[in-house]
Amino acid sequence: MVNSVMILSQLSTDLLVPGVSIAEKVARSVIVYGFLIVLLRIAGKRTLGQLTSFDLVVLLLLSNTVQNAIIGNDNSLTGGLIGAVVLIAANYLVVRALYHHKKADRAIEGSTSILVHHGKFMDANMKRQLITRGELESCARKQGISRISDVRVARLEIGGAVTFELESPTEHEKHLAELITRLERIETMLGRLEASGNDQESDV
Numbered sequence: 059m060v061n062s063v064m065i066l067s068q069l070s071t072d073l074l075v076p077g078v079s080i081a082e083k084v085a086r087s088v089i090v091y092g093f094l095i096v097l098l099r100i101a102g103k104r105t106l107g108q109l110t111s112f113d114l115v116v117l118l119l120l121s122n123t124v125q126n127a128i129i130g131n132d133n134s135l136t137g138g139l140i141g142a143v144v145l146i147a148a149n150y151l152v153v154r155a156l157y158h159h160k161k162a163d164r165a166i167e168g169s170t171s172i173l174v175h176h177g178k179f180m181d182a183n184m185k186r187q188l189i190t191r192g193e194l195e196s197c198a199r200k201q202g203i204s205r206i207s208d209v210r211v212a213r214l215e216i217g218g219a220v221t222f223e224l225e226s227p228t229e230h231e232k233h234l235a236e237l238i239t240r241l242e243r244i245e246t247m248l249g250r251l252e253a254s255g256n257d258q259e260s261d262v
Contacts, residue, residue, distance in 0.1 A: 061110070068189070072134075075129065075133055076132050076134050076136050076137035076140065077132030077133065077137060078132045078137065080128045080140060082130065082170035083089070083130070083132065083137055083140050083141055084140070084143070084144050085139075086128050086130055087128050087130060087140075087141045087144035087145050087148070088144060088148055088191055090124050090127050091145055091148045091149070092130050092148075093124075093150070093234055094120075094124065095121075095217070099168065101189065103168060103171070103186065103214055103215070103216065103217070103218045119125060128141050129141065139172070145170075148252055159195075168216060169216065170213045170214060170215050170216060171183045171186070171187055171213065171214040172211060172212070173187070173189065173194055173212045173213065173214055173220070174194070174206060174209045174211065174222075175209075175210075175211060176210060177206055177207040177208070177209055177210075179191055179194070187214055190212065194206070194212065194220065197220045197222075198212070200220060201222055203222055204262045208224050208225055209222050209224060209225070210223045210225045210226075211223045
């Protein structure tokens, strides 16, 4: 009986009593959150977009690396819940503040980058964002775009996603339209020839 009480007491202590003070827990969470915002801003938008497997590996390792910095010497349930609440609250406050201060939002979030303009690669912008032509063409194929020449504008958005706007009509569609026009002309000419042949037979 005594052992059971001791076990329950130890279990409740491990679950509910944080290993560090609440103030330290809050400070750790806020500092790590702020540090990651700055770090990801420096790393660039492509890291958020996970354009390659290397970027994905970095993000996964990054979350594991900063875990101990947030937790500290604390494995309690209460400590984890406090950390989660602090991170969500900090993110809410930052997003709310940026919503009302556009200049700060642009400084932190950055702006979109043009990667393709009327079918031509913008090599300077791609070099700045560390995106190769092969990576961009792969992104285009994933969205059903087979040729970059059909793209009017490709942008690297603030969140790291690459968006495409197609020419209207595309070069492929223009080529098909030209073929259809030629076929219609040929059909018209054949129709006239047949009509002329029928008229000659009637005269005979």
